[in-house]
Amino acid sequence: MWTLVLNSGSSSLKFALIDPASGETHLSGLAERLGAEAASLRLDSGGKRQTHALHGGSYAEAMRLVLNELDTLGLRSEVWAIGHRVVHGGSRFSSPASITPEVLDAIRECVPLAPLHNPASIAGIEAAMNAFPGLPQVAVFDTSFHQTLPEVAYRYAVPEEWFRQHGVRRYGFHGISHAFVAGEAARMLDRPLADLNLITAHLGNGCSVCAVSAGRSVDTSMGLTPLEGLVMGTRSGNVDPGLHDYLARVSGLTLTQITAALNRESGFLALSGLTNDMRELEEAAARGHVGARLAADIFVYRLAQGIASMAVALGRVDGLVFTGGIGENSATVRAATLARLPFLGLKLDESANSAAVRGQGGPISAPDSLPALVVNTNEEWMIARETAEILTKVAG
Ligand code: AMP
Numbered sequence: 001m002w003t004l005v006l007n008s009g010s011s012s013l014k015f016a017l018i019d020p021a022s023g024e025t026h027l028s029g030l031a032e033r034l035g036a037e038a039a040s041l042r043l044d045s046g047g048k049r050q051t052h053a054l055h056g057g058s059y060a061e062a063m064r065l066v067l068n069e070l071d072t073l074g075l076r077s078e079v080w081a082i083g084h085r086v087v088h089g090g091s092r093f094s095s096p097a098s099i100t101p102e103v104l105d106a107i108r109e110c111v112p113l114a115p116l117h118n119p120a121s122i123a124g125i126e127a128a129m130n131a132f133p134g135l136p137q138v139a140v141f142d143t144s145f146h147q148t149l150p151e152v153a154y155r156y157a158v159p160e161e162w163f164r165q166h167g168v169r170r171y172g173f174h175g176i177s178h179a180f181v182a183g184e185a186a187r188m189l190d191r192p193l194a195d196l197n198l199i200t201a202h203l204g205n206g207c208s209v210c211a212v213s214a215g216r217s218v219d220t221s222m223g224l225t226p227l228e229g230l231v232m233g234t235r236s237g238n239v240d241p242g243l244h245d246y247l248a249r250v251s252g253l254t255l256t257q258i259t260a261a262l263n264r265e266s267g268f269l270a271l272s273g274l275t276n277d278m279r280e281l282e283e284a285a286a287r288g289h290v291g292a293r294l295a296a297d298i299f300v301y302r303l304a305q306g307i308a309s310m311a312v313a314l315g316r317v318d319g320l321v322f323t324g325g326i327g328e329n330s331a332t333v334r335a336a337t338l339a340r341l342p343f344l345g346l347k348l349d350e351s352a353n354s355a356a357v358r359g360q361g362g363p364i365s366a367p368d369s370l371p372a373l374v375v376n377t378n379e380e381w382m383i384a385r386e387t388a389e390i391l392t393k394v395a396g
Contacts, residue, residue, distance in 0.1 A: 145175025
């Protein structure tokens with residue numbers, strides 16, 4: 001039996017048909033630019049790729065084509081459940097939830113916390129409910145893994161009313177990935193997850209680090225929104241909270257414009273003046289591009305600071321895990337990061353680091369070092385597993 005995993009973005013729908021037990025993927029694809037004339041749907045199955053034009057198509061139209069493909073492959077009746085990635089579950093969801101009208105309302109209530117992401121998840125859930133009436137649907141949240149943060153880690157030092165009335169606290173994101181790679185790292189280290197204190201670094205277009213103690217998140221670098229923490233492709237990460245007021249006064253920019261720029265025009269893009277993409281940044285830095293070099297250096301400096309701060313949350317560190325597009329592929333970022341953290345007992349094995357590329361992963365540290373590993377994340381498989389787990393629990 002297969003689980004259909006859906007990840008709905010503001011104008012995209014990513015999907016995969018996955019066996020929760022083995023992680024095997026049968027059909028996957030991506031609908032992009034939904035709502036625009038150039039909307040398209042890519043389907044990958046059995047080594048073959050098809051692309052369909054959607055001409056302004058919606059989530060519902062994309063779902064209809066996915067359904068057709070399942071019929072063509074004779075797989076529609078094999079789909080036993082649908083697992084949705086939902087970015088923000090607020091303080092309400094500390095675990096995945098079987099979707100009911102009340103759960104859908106609660107996801108709606110979290111829209112002010114994730115105004116771009118949660119409406120897309122709701123659109124995806126509604127399209128899937130219409131396309132697969134009667135099939136169990138589960139919401140798996142990016143935030144719920146971090147609901148185990150202690151109060152010292154999740155509270156900001158701000159007026160209590162902001163926290164009580166408006167939910168101003170740290171939530172954390174990328175939880176599905178941090179949880180998955182912590183489990184995989186324990187398997188690679190051949191030690192029970194329950195005995196391990198790990199630092200996981202999810203480095204993709206968005207970047208965050210997490211302190212995982214006995215399989216539970218105890219601190220993370222993202223906060224109320226996915227803007228806090230590390231420098232990212234187009235996101236600034238931490239800035240002085242006084243920046244908004246100062247800039248609004250001296251430049252006349254509005255709060256909305258400043259926030260949009262911190263999300264979409266900052267990070268590697270702003271520092272390099274060139275690109276938000278780490279691979280291109282590294283190529284340009286190697287050619288001597290000064291901005292690209294600066295962006296890469298600041299990224300690594302702030303990443304190393306983030307990793308060191310997670311050590312405070314853990315007390316004792318048993319391993320460091322790199323994942324995400326940058327973490328899995330950039331030997332340069334990994335080497336430069338470890339070079340800044342000798343006080344954590346980290347020493348690089350250069351040839352292992354060069355050999356650890358996407359699809360393989362493995363240890364990258366010297367024998368006398370604190371273990372550092374590359375683990376390939378698989379958020380879709382984690383969603384399929386969590387969906388199966390909660391539905392089994394509900395049925396039992
Ligand atoms: P993700 O969001 O996990 O797909 O990660 C996207 C990021 O990974 C982008 O910044 C890519 O440039 C980066 N990335 C992918 N492949 C490489 C590579 N070979 N070297 C450096 N960065 C890479």
